[in-house]
Amino acid sequence: MKITRRQNLTMMGGALAASTAPSILTSSTAVHDIEMLNHDPDDKKELMVFYPDILMVQPGDLIRFLATDNNHNTQARDDMLPEGVEPWKSKIGKEFELTLDxxxxxxxxxxxxxxxxxxxxxxxxxxxSNYETLKTVRQRSKSKARFKDIFARADALLAKQA
Ligand SMILES: [Cu+2]
Known part of the structure; x- marks a missing residue:
């Protein structure tokens, strides 16, 4: 299903309206941790990873990037996000929280x-709305290889869900 910009805005408006009735939404908010690591716990030869590197969540869930190892951060540019979502860039070596609506x-x-x-x-x-487009965003060096692997696993997860 292709979602138009108008439909997308309507959904955002709906989420905004729903947030004025807090108890239902907040009580169901899930928290997901992503560790920022120097070594992949599943493969010690792989260096510098987010763990897990794929998360499937529901709108309104809270994501916490944990500074388990130092010298990492999380950044997203607007070409790698759904339309209308603000880019982010966290401080190096600090925990960072994000609610994805x-x-x-x-x-x-x-x-x-x-x-x-x-x-x-x-x-x-x-x-x-943007999964296939995100796959086409140009990546360089090892990010290109890692994203290829990530999207292959994400494809499988999404296929299982469908
Ligand atoms: Cu890093």
Whole structure:
């Protein structure tokens, strides 16, 4: 299903209206942690990773980037986010929290380790608005290889869900 900009805005408006009735939304908010690490716990040869590097969440869920190892951050540019979502860039070595209200696919990276392939993907609800577009965003060096692997695994997860 292709979502038009107008439909997308309507959904955002709906989410905004719903947030005035807090108890229902806040009580169901899930928290997801992503660790920023120097070594992949599943493969010690792989350096500089977000763990997990793929998250599937629901709109309104809270994401916490944990500064488990030092010298990392999380950054997302607007060409790697659903339409209308503000880009972010966290401070190096600090924990960072993010609430993702807009459905879609979110690609992000670590500013100092982008060339080492320190990248990640968050899928929020229905990702059909920008998932395929995000795959076509040009990546360089090891980020290119890591995103290729991430999207292959995300494809499988989404296929299982459908
Ligand atoms: Cu890093």
């Amino acid at each position: 807009v459905e879609g696919a979110y690609g992000y990276f670590c500013t100092p380790h982008k060339t080492y392939g320190m990248v990640g993907l968050i899928l929020v609800g229905d990702v059909s």
